[in-house]
Amino acid sequence: MHLLPAPIFRMTADLQARRRLGLTATLVREDGRESDVFSLIGPKRYDAPWKEIEAQGYIAPADCVEVRVAQSDSERMAYATAEPDERYRLAACAPVKDGVVEQLVARHRGAQTLVIGQYLDQLETLAGRLNAPLITGATSVRERQRLFEEFRTGALSLLVVSKVANFSIDLPEASVAIQVSGTFGSRQEEAQRLGRLLRPKHDGGTAHFYSIVTRDTVDADMAAHRQRFLAEQGYAYRIVDAGDLAPAPPAEGA
Structure with a gap:
């Protein structure tokens, strides 16, 4: 609607x-x-407010975290001298985000995880680094259905997806989403992406929604706007510096 x-x-x-x-x-x-x-x-x-539905057990509780990263000196210079319509892309696709994504994926090793973004070159880089399948608008319907089904059954635990996964996708056991970039300040998109995680989990667990944001840039301004609808629904974002993220637990047998 x-x-x-x-x-x-x-x-x-x-x-x-x-x-x-x-x-x-x-x-x-x-x-x-x-x-x-x-x-x-x-x-x-x-x-019906989302938090009221959560209290009734119809949707999963969610932990929303904004992870802030900083540009390097050279990236700050490129950002400062870029044309205004290019600045969001530069900030949203800051290379430092890639390492943070890897850290968060490792932290939630074994959980059904979605890495979500707007820019295809950024997503292609992440899919390569994570050795994970990538779903974009160019992915055939048959291939999308196959990958989503493997994700539902647990055969795949990690997918990198573009905005094609914003809505109309049923992934009941998805429990972690890591957002690296979005459609500027779209509150609707932010809510839709969190909504991918809110189906109640069979173990009653909490969903984890991470938004990686480049500090002191238009990326941070857009993130603040994107979060407004969810804040009105009762969700609060914890703000964490990327350098303060807890290390991932060691892999079994390590």
């Missing part, structure tokens, strides 16, 4: 129907047109 105000989708509201029902967990848009939904399908009937 959050897509309905977009020109390509709003025409569906003109289809003949005796009743219309829209369901969404993220009724938020950066163009401010959320209210258009109600003129297209009718008034809001019910709204």
Whole structure:
């Protein structure tokens, strides 16, 4: 329902129907047109805060962490002299994030983990470093289905995914997401990515959502905006410096 105000989708509201029902967990848009939904399908009937649903056991509890990294001197110089429309990409794709991703993956070794980002070259680098499959818009439907099924069954425990995994994917046992970059300040995308983890776990465990952010850049400004919807739902982000992350436990047999 959050897509309905977009020109390509709003025409569906003109289809003949005796009743219309829209369901969404993220009724938020950066163009401010959320209210258009109600003129297209009718008034809001019910709204349940996420934390209330969590307390009732319908979704898993989640630990949200913002991990802050710093650019090198040369990267700061490149960032400072870049054109404004290039600065977000430079900050979001800071190479220092790659090592932090590896550290977090090792920390949650064995957990069903998604590494999520916006920029394909960044994701390709990470997939290579992690020796993990990569799913993007160019991945065939058959291959996506195969990889998602292997992830569901536990045959795969790690996937690197682009924005194609933002919604309409059922991965019940996904318990860790590591976000390296996103679509600028999209609150909806932030909530959708956390939502990939919130199916209740068979062991009752907590989901872990990490957002790796380059400090003192537009990446940090966008992250603050992205987090607003989840903050309104009662989620708080713990802020951790990358240098203060606890080391990963040793692998079994090491």
